[in-house]
Amino acid sequence: MTKRKSVLRFLPLTAMLLFLAGCGEDRLTALDPYGPAAQWIYDNMILSLYVMALVVIAVFTLFFIAVVKFRRKPGDDEIPKQVEGSKALEVTWTVIPILLLIILAVPTVQGTYFYAEEPPSVGASGEGEEEDVQPEEIIIDVTAHQYWWQFDYPEGFTAGNEVYIPTGEKVWFNLTAGDVMHSFWVPALGGKLDNVPGIESMVWLQADEPGVYYGKCAELCGPSHALMEFKVVALEQDEYDEWVAAMQEEEVLPEENTIEADGRQVFEDQGCIGCHAVEGQGGAQGPTLTNFADRERIAGVFEFNDETLESWIRNPEEMKQDNNMPSYESLSDEDMEALIAYLNSLSVEEKMN
Numbered sequence: 001m002t003k004r005k006s007v008l009r010f011l012p013l014t015a016m017l018l019f020l021a022g023c024g025e026d027r028l029t030a031l032d033p034y035g036p037a038a039q040w041i042y043d044n045m046i047l048s049l050y051v052m053a054l055v056v057i058a059v060f061t062l063f064f065i066a067v068v069k070f071r072r073k074p075g076d077d078e079i080p081k082q083v084e085g086s087k088a089l090e091v092t093w094t095v096i097p098i099l100l101l102i103i104l105a106v107p108t109v110q111g112t113y114f115y116a117e118e119p120p121s122v123g124a125s126g127e128g129e130e131e132d133v134q135p136e137e138i139i140i141d142v143t144a145h146q147y148w149w150q151f152d153y154p155e156g157f158t159a160g161n162e163v164y165i166p167t168g169e170k171v172w173f174n175l176t177a178g179d180v181m182h183s184f185w186v187p188a189l190g191g192k193l194d195n196v197p198g199i200e201s202m203v204w205l206q207a208d209e210p211g212v213y214y215g216k217c218a219e220l221c222g223p224s225h226a227l228m229e230f231k232v233v234a235l236e237q238d239e240y241d242e243w244v245a246a247m248q249e250e251e252v253l254p255e256e257n258t259i260e261a262d263g264r265q266v267f268e269d270q271g272c273i274g275c276h277a278v279e280g281q282g283g284a285q286g287p288t289l290t291n292f293a294d295r296e297r298i299a300g301v302f303e304f305n306d307e308t309l310e311s312w313i314r315n316p317e318e319m320k321q322d323n324n325m326p327s328y329e330s331l332s333d334e335d336m337e338a339l340i341a342y343l344n345s346l347s348v349e350e351k352m353n
Contacts, residue, residue, distance in 0.1 A: 028214040030187040035206040037190035040111045047107065051100055115191065118202055119172045138165070139172045144182035144195040146221060147228040147323055148287050148300060157247045157280060160287025161300045162231040166240040167210045175201045183219035186232050192218045207234035212296065223321040229300045239352070246351040247290060251279030254345060263342025266335045270328060278346060286325060291348040299323075306340050313339070 026032075033039040070080070083089065119137045140163060141152040151163040165171045175184050177195040185192035189205040207213060217228035235243060254260035267273055275285040282288075295304060299320055302308050311318075313336065316325040331339070 027188045027211060032188060034211075034213065035189040035208055037115055037205060038188055040114060041191055044104075044107055044111060048104060051103060055100070115203075117170075117204060119170075119204075137172070138169065139174055140165075141174045142176070142184060142195065144175070144177045144184065144217065144221075144228075146179050147217070147224045147320060149215075149228075149230040150178075150284070150287070153244070153247070155244055155248055157290070158277065158284070158288045159247070159291070160289070161229075161297075162233055162291075162295055164233045164235060164240060164243050165205070165207060166237045167207055167234045168237075170204045170206045172202055172204045175203065180221050181219050182217045182221050182228070184215070185218040186213050186215040188213050189232065194219060205232070207232065210234045210236055210239075224323060227299070227301045227320050229297070231296060242352045243348060246348045249279070249351060251281060254342065259338050259341045260345045261342075262335075263338035263340070263345075266331075266339045267342055270331070270335075270339075272339075275325070289343065289346055291346065293344050293347040294349045306344075309340055309343065310336055 027034060030038060030041060030045070033042045119139055139154055142163075143150040143152070149161050149163075151159040153159065173184065175193055175195045176199060177197045179197065181197065182195040183192050184195055184203065186205060189207055190203065193201055193203045195201075211234055213232040213234065215230040215232055217225060219225075221228065254264055273282040275283045277284060277288045277290070279290050298304050298308050298312055299316070302312065302319065314329045314331065315327045316323055317327060328336075
């Protein structure tokens with residue numbers, strides 16, 4: 001096989017890789033920032049690439065000049081001029097790297113303080129002074145669990161796997177973990193920060209446009225680490241205020257003699273309410289289900305439909321390994337249908353409309 005044919009064999013693979021490089025989910029990449037924190041990360045990444053490209057170009061240029069111009073020619077037996085101990089060269093290759101490091105260090109240090117900003121109500125000690133608390137501040141407590149996310153709002157309610165924020169405002173997230181170490185990361189909105197058991201860390205994000213942004217756990221936390229996702233839903237301020245008000249409303253039980261009422265009874269009889277709260281009533285061992293019907297995904301990652309929901313309830317271990325939810329394989333079809341109907345009725349968005 002000729003060398004040319006050998007090269008041509010790799011062209012389809014190269015083309016496929018180029019096409020795959022353009023694949024991906026919208027608002028799930030640090031290369032397409034939607035907030036000031038993510039924009040800072042992107043700008044510094046591009047600056048670093050420019051600096052590295054400059055170094056690579058300079059090094060390879062000097063290398064090829066040396067190879068072409070100073071290669072040994074036929075009959076050339078002279079020893080080249082020796083330049084060891086040249087102060088000019090030593091100063092040059094010492095000063096240039098220092099200048100490049102300064103170019104990278106200045107924006108990095110500035111950005112570190114910019115990204116580490118705390119809410120005004122939090123003092124230098126990390127403890128809030130009551131008289132300095134700003135009512136417009138939004139500080140959401142984030143507790144990472146295997147393999148789901150708990151978001152506790154200052155208004156006193158809890159959301160699970162999907163966190164809502166207002167557009168155009170800084171929102172602070174107070175991070176911790178309930179079991180092992182996790183990492184909170186929304187690539188399109190900012191950088192990542194670890195959730196460490198027993199330790200609280202603060203990070204802020206801001207979404208400049210309304211929409212859904214995708215978050216990931218960025219720390220290997222168990223067999224289902226890759227399935228530990230969450231959503232950040234950015235709403236306009238008036239919509240966000242409506243959503244907060246709706247989340248605080250008391251639960252309205254389904255009307256009697258309906259399939260939803262039967263499903264609520266199954267929800268209680270099977271002990272689901274012991275782990276999953278609705279409108280603040282119930283346990284907290286699993287995600288709250290107050291706005292379950294409004295979610296994009298089941299368990300954070302699976303397509304939202306009745307078939308997937310039934311599969312998840314009957315055998316969650318098969319879909320998300322090592323999670324703590326028990327299986328309900330023996331639940332009758334009638335009870336399952338009623339339970340699914342009840343879960344599909346748990347909507348906060350309907351209250352807003």
